[in-house]
Amino acid sequence: MAASTRRRRILSIAFPHLPTDRIARARWGRSWISDGRPEAPPLAVTDMVQNALRIAALEPGAEALGLNVGQTLADARAIRPDLDAVAMDAPADGALLAAVAGWCERYTPLTGLSAPDGLMLDVSGCAHLLGGEAGLLEDVTARLTAQGLNTRAALAGTPGAAWALARFGGPRIAASGEEAAALAPLPLAALRVAPPIAAGLARVGLRTVGCIADLPRAPLARRFGAGLLTRLDQALGRAEEAISPLRPAPDLAAERRFFDPISHQDDIARATALLAEALAPLLEARGLGARRLELRLFRVDGAVERLAVSAARPLRDPGRIAGLFRDRVAGLRQEIEAGFGFDLVKLAVLESERFGGVQGDMIAGGRAEDGFQALVDRLGARLGPERVRGFAGAETHIPERAFGTLPLGRLRPGTPATGPAAGQPVPPLTRPLWLLARPEPLEALAEVPDGPPLRFRWRRTGYEVARSEGPERIACEWWRDGRGAMTRDYFRVEAREGHRFWMFRHGLYARETVRPRWYMHGVFA
CATH class of the missing domain: 3.40.1170.60 (MutS, DNA mismatch repair protein, domain I)
Known part of the structure; x- marks a missing residue:
């Protein structure tokens, strides 16, 4: 490259x-x-x-x-x-x-x-x-x-040179390539070396940056360490030195400055709409859509107000972007504190994704999922993106941990589930329609060591088992639950009254425990 x-x-x-x-x-x-x-x-x-x-x-x-x-x-x-x-x-x-x-x-x-x-x-x-x-x-x-x-401020072509000029004097602006001349009369502390190293150099008569700039490097490194040469090279532009931004740089940004600071909510809304219109062609040129945006309002007195919104799907329509920020402002518990007004407004795209154009329907109008995504975005703007959540699968085989909720803005569209082909039988239901949040203990009579339950009592009601299927064995997650965790043997059972349940025996008889316990985990119908 x-x-x-x-x-x-x-x-x-x-x-x-x-x-x-x-x-x-x-x-x-x-x-x-x-x-x-x-x-x-x-x-x-x-x-x-x-x-x-x-x-x-x-x-x-x-x-x-x-x-x-x-x-x-x-x-x-x-x-x-x-x-x-x-x-x-x-x-x-x-x-x-x-x-x-x-x-x-x-x-x-x-x-x-x-x-x-x-x-x-x-x-x-x-x-x-x-x-x-x-x-x-x-x-x-x-x-x-x-x-x-x-x-105190200074400009230079390297971070090291700018740091030295801002703290130890010299020209406020050093042109790129002229750092050596600007730093030459400054003390060695301007190189950001440790005080003992600067004191050691001073004892041998080397007191300024210019004194060591052209000296043989090997003797300096042997006596005072390689760090001295690293700092010298960084200041003079011989070695790269990175700046770690306090926040990640946005993918795209648009800004608007005001000679007369603005403070009214309507003015802020109009400025946001103009910035959204400025961002739209930039996003389109890159084939991107915004997923997360931030509006930064810079007050005259130095304070900064920040408002962030998220989108469930990539978007670049200026009207929708401006609408999300209107909803965000409406959802605030108090008005934006403008102080003496805002003299600069920035709209930044913090996260973006590839945005594929979709052919619209000229007769039926927008698609149903578009309306749903717009609803999700508006609710997230008003209530906060963390409060609008959807179900998501988890990487575990323990049933009660196999799913959770995540903010809808973080969910990525997956492969749609496909049902059975036309004319094909529907596969049997292997998981209950009602899964208990936590397995509930029950009393059961079963054959030892690994037979299905014959009768059980759950929630003060006794049941006789008419038929059963199982076991389906699910191993424990010892890395999460510790070495005392035990295996589960699940059974699908049908009571004589017609109710169908999903229960498990916790622990393998004689191998993990001498008295396995039984738990109810769900109901099929």
């Missing part, structure tokens, strides 16, 4: 004050940077490090007051007695970072985490939508600042 000639462009976003920004947003609102920080003591986040409570994060400008990351809380309080110290909450910081990553999908679906304080975006081919790479950088940083987040 020929290598792709597409130029790769990576945007790295660093949040150097993420813990304190999260606290400031909660206290003073998301616009605390734009509106100006209120008068309050300096803010710090603390964590237990080396058996001492130390400063783990500071708000911008705190260093000018004599405070430093890594300083003990006691020393910091000696400098600023009014220091506002808050305990580190790593899960909350991670949740905020994931939420911001979801918002960054407005630029590209290939958005991944660069934990613990950054994001990586593959923006290849996206910058022209915002007037070029400089415009893209300006838009990202301005919007994140408006959300109360301090950021």
Whole structure:
């Protein structure tokens, strides 16, 4: 396969004050940077490090007051007695970072985490939508600042170079192929190597990326490990480095931006219909139909609302797609929270399948199954796809486990069952019409060791057996029920009153148990 000639462009976003920004947003609102920080003591986040409570994060400008990351809380309080110290909450910081990553999908679906304080975006081919790479950088940083987040961002041809430039300075945009020149003056920590390796290199006078870029590789690998060369090659584009998206990229997507944000439900419905019409020719050109779609509503304040619908069969009709989302909105317990409005709406196809065109009937209209599938889709949109279920077989021979229910959207059409040919006799019924959810114990008199029942008592009623057929032996599933599970011998019996039952003896006499028990499992008629 020929290598792709597409130029790769990576945007790295660093949040150097993420813990304190999260606290400031909660206290003073998301616009605390734009509106100006209120008068309050300096803010710090603390964590237990080396058996001492130390400063783990500071708000911008705190260093000018004599405070430093890594300083003990006691020393910091000696400098600023009014220091506002808050305990580190790593899960909350991670949740905020994931939420911001979801918002960054407005630029590209290939958005991944660069934990613990950054994001990586593959923006290849996206910058022209915002007037070029400089415009893209300006838009990202301005919007994140408006959300109360301090950021540093850089664009380069590799994830390693973009990460280094965003955190250690240098040009904000490095052209592809010029990463070596941009990284040369940066410290070796910019290569994402462990601190002991960077310290060891510094002891021999190698302090910048440029110092090791052209050195013989074998001595470096022997003394400092192959990981150093791997990081160097990734940063300079000599080795590939993948970005793991937070969510799988959609098969297809259409979007619409609004200069004046929209907030009314009718406007959202019209935007959805327009996006569905835009997706239809794309699906048709690929011979596909959508099985699962998601509507993403990007709010001005940075929040993202997501609505998903599923289809029982592939579809690409814009009217039906728009109708599913109308039903989905109608089924919500509360209206969509629009805040200050949505400035971007995306409709993404998360799952698709081959869509074969079907010749319609000009006289009779649509087929009955089409109406059924439309009903399933509408119910799923209103109630949730997990609540509209159908029966499905399971890979087991234990009767009560041989079937279950699955959401109809997950069921795939199988081969239709075929009945006997015309004029052929109907085969005998080997399974009861009424299968009990759980086998019920009964009292039975039977011949030892493996004879059929002669009489039995079930639900306080006694029965005499007129005729019987069996046994049909079903082995236990020891891998599921354990080694104590026993074999079942099933019998079809007919009582003198004419009732027909399906029962089994649980356990082989003298081999698995000395006293087998009997159970009723179903009724034929």
